[in-house]
Amino acid sequence: MTAFVKKTIALVAHDHMKAELVDWSRTHIETLKKHNLVATGTTGGLIAENLSLEVHRFKSGPLGGDQQIGALIAERKLDCLIFFWDPLNPAPHDPDVKALLRLCSVWNLPVACNRCTADLLITSPLFDSDEYLRKVPDY
16 A cells, blocks of 8 residues: 655755756646655745745755755765756755755655656655655765
8 A cells, every 4th residue: 555655855946946946846846745855945935825835944055055955965864856957057065966956866856957857756656655665875
């Protein structure tokens, strides 16, 4: 029998991608409502304001928010990262962004960096079930 598993999902977006992430979140609002949402500061504020979703907001990305979310990954307190980053406009905190994405690979964490991948990830039958257990490396 498949049971629902409440996940902690991080939502992050670069400036030029924030509207896209809000729109994507609107499309998937019914699924997002069922989970714990965390986000970097400005992105979390936009999602909470526009969609009336409860979002735990960390600092803005350039002020340490990316690193705070990275800490959740390292502490195994995050289940999924939706990060709409802008590959054409480098951010001043680009090393933090790369570190965040690297942590997703290190800890085998599902990450979506664009709308298509985010759609596929969140609509997977395994997303809300207990059937799939993510293998976490033992370092």
